[in-house]
Amino acid sequence: MLTVKEYTPISSSDGVMHRDAGVADGLALKEWAVAIRALDAGDQILLLRKGGIVEETKDFRVRGASFFLYPTYEHQKKELVKPEWHRQLEATLRGREMPPKEVEITHAARVVEDIELQDEAALANLADLHIWTENYASQRLHWRPYKPLHVLAVRVYRLDEPRILPVRETYLGCTSWIRLEDQVSSRGVPVLGDQEFRERLEAVHRRVGWAGTP
Template sequence: MNKLPNHTALKEWSNVVAALGRGEQVVLIRKGGIADPSFGVDAERFYLYPTYFHQGESESRPRVAITHWCEVVRTWTIRDAEQLARLETEVVLPRETLEMRYRFRADQALYVIGVRTFALPAPVEIAFRDAYAGCRSWISLDDEIDVTDSRAVLGERELASRIDALDAFLAVTASA
C-alpha cells in the first residue's frame, strides 16, 4: 500500500476540492482556520478533506468521500491586497471571499499554495470523526488511503505553465 505520511489532510471547501479535481484551479488560498493560531504548510503531500460548513451545509456528515490528494509545487505569501485581483481569475472563490481571507488576521500573510492535484482511482469513504471537526486547517486521518494508481489531474507542462504565470505575477516570496 502506498499512502501519504501521517495520513495528513487539509480541510478545504468542497467546491474548491472539486475545482482542483477538474483542473480549473492549481492553487489553494489559505490563512488558517479560526482554531489555528497561524497557518503553515504542514505537509508537502496531503489528502483533500472536503468541508461544507461555510458553504451553508452542515459539516457533520456520517461519511466523507476522499477523492483527491495534492503535492505542493510552490508557495507564495501575499501582503499586498492588489495581488488579489490576479488570484480572482485563478480560483473559484468569489472576490469577497478572497478579500475576507486576506483581511482575516491582518498581521499575517495570505498563503498561495501551488499544487499538483491527483485523483484517487476511486473515492474512499471514511467515517466522520469528532477529531476532524472544528475550524482548523490540518487533520490526521485515522484511515489509511492507498494512493497507488492515482493520476495527475493536469499534465506537467500545463501545470508548469500555469504555476510559472502565477510566479511571474506574484513573485513575492516564492519557495518550493
C-alpha cells in the same frame, strides 16, 4: 510583501502515469468540497489559506508537502464563490445530510510552492485563477492582516482507490489539518500533465510579479 517557499519539484515525466503522492501518516487538509471539484477539473491549482480558528499557533503553516484533501461543506456559501460555480456548490450538498456522517476522500495533493502574500494588488491579479469572489479573497487577506495569506500552488492527484470514511470526532472543528484514522492509498493520476501544470504555475508567477528560482 511576497515570500515564496518551494516544496516538491514538477517531475519530468509525461504527467499521466500513475504515481504515489507520498502522503505520510494520513495527513489531510480540510477544504471546501466545491474547491476540490475545481481542482479536480483542472480549473485552478491554487488554495488560499489563513488558518482555522483553533489552529495551535493561530495561523496557517504547511505541515507536510503531501496530503489528502478532506472535503468540508458547512462553511461554503454561494455568495463566496463566483456565479459559474454555484451549481457545482449545490451539487456537493444535494442529498447529503448535514452535518455529514461520512466523507469520500477522492484526491491527494502535493505543495509545489507556498506563496505568502500581503499585497492587495497581487491577490487581485490572481482573481481569474480561482473560484472565490474577489471580495471573499480580499477578506481572507485582511483577516488578521499582520499575517500573510498563503497561496498554495498544488499538484493534485485523482486517487485510484477513493475511500468513504466515517466522520470521526477528531476530524471536527475549525482547524486546517487532521490525521485520517483509516488507511487510504495516495496512489493516483495527476489531474494536469506536467507541461500544463508548468504553464499554470508560470501564469501565477507573472500575476504576483515573481520570476521564480534563478
